[in-house]
Amino acid sequence: MGAKALPNSTQVPSLLPSALSVLLISPLSTQIANRTPPPLISALHHASAGSHLQWQPLLHLYILKSFSQQDRARTANTSSSIKTLESLFQETASQAFSCLQCRQATYYNHHMYNRYRALNHHSNMDNQLPPEVPVATEAVAPRPVNFSRTFYGIMFDAGSTGTRIHIYKFIQKDPVELPVLDNEMYHAVKPGLSAYADMPDVGGESIRQLLKVAKKTIPKEQWIQTPVVLKATAGLRLLPQEKAKALLNEVKEIFDDSPFFVPNNSVTIMNGTNEGVLAWVTVNFLTGHLYAKTRKTVGILDLGGGSTQITFLPRLKKTVLTAPSDYIAKINMFNSTFELYTHSYLGNGLIAARLATLGALGADGLDWKVFRSSCLPKKFREDWSFGGLTYKVSGIPDGFAGYKLCYQEILQVVKGIVHQPFEVKGSSIFYAFSYYYDRAVESGLIDGSRGGTVEVRDFKKRAKEVCNKMTKYRPISPFLCMDMTYITCLLKEGFGFKDSTVLQLTKKVNNVETSWALGAIFDHFHNLNIH
């Protein structure tokens, strides 16, 4: 099966932003008003403080599908989704306000007071629609003279293959409105911090470079109250402790010298559970699945360089009961606790898996040993660097190369290591990103600008083609056969997905990266208490 288009909830926003803002900002046309049930008009207006990212999938779905009288049932769902998404921010307001008392006042007191007011305004809203807001509210609502409309959060992702900065802009249009995510500014540099294990000061330069982007993006008057946080993943987890510590100290010094707000524990190595759970929060938030008592969520598959994560909300108790106990994590949102299946496999990221396949992971004699694999073109031989080390790698010149042999090699890296959740054979939807996405694009499975939907069997089919025609695909990457075969093997033999399991390959939703970073900034503003 070939690539399919994304469903409306992820594809439509890029098509209709102006139509949306017209609907949100200007008075509704008579035609629309006549056909829109009154409670939803009220909900739309209540949510209409600018181009609100998290409402967009819901609103677009509504606009496209619900303008007819027959669709009242769907309208009811949409309204309840708007209401429940709003409750995320109500709770954010409540928790963030309590941070006032835990003395992070420098940053919080300005914005959080307003959010606390918003909470009071909306208290006891469970199971209700937001209150009626007249169309003209935007123009006439009284506001404090110095009311601040925007605030920012900076999240650094120090990954094994690169360092990225995510600058999130939130808007609070009115003291009685809840803040919403307006946009993300994203910038990435390579290699990752772990490549500077023996020269932390040089590694620090990449952080300085990215902070310049933050200074350009965020207005000067906001710098002092904008939190800057860095979380490192597999690259630093795999380094000896002292080397990782030296890198983190270097980053902390750079943050302290910056004009931004540096909270406690702003530079850390994140654990694998949080990495998986926060990516799940991001994707479900961006796709409009995150609200009180939600049961209809999507799973996530993240394939980094050093580690890989799987996270989903099980529907069946058996999935929880049959999982190893440390594969179940709880997260608090909307006054309830979500019990997630999540695991991060350190050493099973795409690049670490290449090393394992080649037998090079943790090997000595790197200056003379040549690591060979039938997943590489026969005549290929190159020095190849990862994590600060250089390896001599090659194909098997007088042997065989191809899918079958390659699959057998890779099986050793996956079999018996990756747990198969009970429920994964069911019909849950999984969003797959990072290297799943990159390799699907490079091998021509999906379009790089739009993403797409594939079945697990599509990866297998394309892996076979790439491995059995290595010369054709060599200019794209000599590792493409190995990578595609690893992805196929991980999905099928590792997690136990069926050939027909559908994967939604997505890099961005509404122009926001599908990464744990957005979940992490939420967790910063509002402790999600992952345990």
Ligand SMILES: O=c1ccn([C@@H]2O[C@H](COP(=O)(O)OP(=O)(O)O)[C@@H](O)[C@H]2O)c(=O)[nH]1
């Ligand atoms: O916001 C992000 C963060 C990561 N990636 C992709 O994630 C992969 C690598 O992840 P990373 O280096 O963070 O690996 P990890 O340290 O998590 O194993 C690469 O394809 C990146 O391009 C991305 O597309 N957007």
